[in-house]
Amino acid sequence: MAIEFRAVSKRYPDGTVAVDDFSVLMPAHKTTVLVGSSGSGKTTLLRMINRLIEPSGGVIAIDDEPIAERDPVKLRRGIGYVLQNAGLLPHFSVVDNIATVPVLNGVPRGRARERALELMDVVGLERGLAKRYPSQLSGGQQQRVGVARALAVDPNILLMDEPFGAVDPIVRRELQTETIRLQRELEKTIVFVTHDIDEAFLLGDQVVILEKGARIAQIGTPEQIIENPASDFVADFIGVERGTRALHAKQTPRGTVLVDAAGRTQGVLVEGAA
Numbered sequence: 001m002a003i004e005f006r007a008v009s010k011r012y013p014d015g016t017v018a019v020d021d022f023s024v025l026m027p028a029h030k031t032t033v034l035v036g037s038s039g040s041g042k043t044t045l046l047r048m049i050n051r052l053i054e055p056s057g058g059v060i061a062i063d064d065e066p067i068a069e070r071d072p073v074k075l076r077r078g079i080g081y082v083l084q085n086a087g088l089l090p091h092f093s094v095v096d097n098i099a100t101v102p103v104l105n106g107v108p109r110g111r112a113r114e115r116a117l118e119l120m121d122v123v124g125l126e127r128g129l130a131k132r133y134p135s136q137l138s139g140g141q142q143q144r145v146g147v148a149r150a151l152a153v154d155p156n157i158l159l160m161d162e163p164f165g166a167v168d169p170i171v172r173r174e175l176q177t178e179t180i181r182l183q184r185e186l187e188k189t190i191v192f193v194t195h196d197i198d199e200a201f202l203l204g205d206q207v208v209i210l211e212k213g214a215r216i217a218q219i220g221t222p223e224q225i226i227e228n229p230a231s232d233f234v235a236d237f238i239g240v241e242r243g244t245r246a247l248h249a250k251q252t253p254r255g256t257v258l259v260d261a262a263g264r265t266q267g268v269l270v271e272g273a274a
């Protein structure tokens with residue numbers, strides 16, 4: 001399902017303009033990443049898709065149907081939502097956390113639990129963890145439960161708000177890889193919020209770089225943005241002159257290698273490839 005923002009704005013009651021005239025098409029079955037610094041309006045954009053926040057102006061449409069005309073509860077049934085701290089219910093076991101929403105929707109408990117176990121397989125959680133409580137899981141495992149729970153209603157759309165912000169870098173990398181695998185297998189339309197540009201480039205088919213007021217600094221594939229940053233702001237934000245993206249060629253007896261700004265060799269230059 002494609003999601004389209006048409007001239008959407010959001011002004012909070014205190015006068016803060018969090019989103020100012022935002023228009024973007026998020027294609028079906030692709031991952032769109034919203035990336036920007038703190039306060040740029042990413043979460044506001046995301047939460048307008050499932051109507052946890054109502055826009056002050058403009059239209060948001062899913063497959064061309066404006067969501068303002070849809071019943072919010074029914075709308076949310078088709079949309080999975082994953083949050084940074086996983087948002088699990090502390091007194092519910094893993095399996096019941098995953099099964100909660102289907103049970104609320106009327107699926108018999110036994111059937112919902114069965115499906116929850118299947119979803120544990122999908123997100124790479126051992127079924128042996130099913131009876132544990134969230135506090136008995138690692139941060140990475142909790143996040144996987146959060147993803148399984150979001151998938152439990154079999155949504156076409158998955159909203160992910162900094163889902164891996166609170167886990168350590170190694171687990172984060174694992175979860176990122178899992179997200180790419182899940183996307184390939186399940187073909188959901190994913191909207192992913194992060195302030196980490198590397199995560200954005202890794203996961204995004206389409207990356208939207210935001211400035212304050214959710215103004216679009218650049219939108220494109222990771223390749224388009226890296227190869228042709230639209231402004232000094234974007235060049236600076238994506239770090240074209242720093243870290244792993246600032247590569248220079250170094251000659252070695254066996255050929256040319258590429259070295260990043262920190263002096264680490266990142267790879268070998270293969271002439272004529274790609």
Ligand SMILES: Nc1ncnc2c1ncn2[C@@H]1O[C@H](COP(=O)(O)OP(=O)(O)OP(=O)(O)O)[C@@H](O)[C@H]1O
Pocket residue numbers: 012013014016017018036037038039040041042043044045195
């Ligand atoms: N309920 C609210 N009332 C007033 N202002 C708000 C409210 N919620 C968010 N804002 C403001 O709107 C702007 C955008 O906030 P939002 O949470 O969407 O940004 P964000 O890019 O997700 O930030 P972060 O990365 O820190 O989560 C900020 O200036 C924020 O202070």
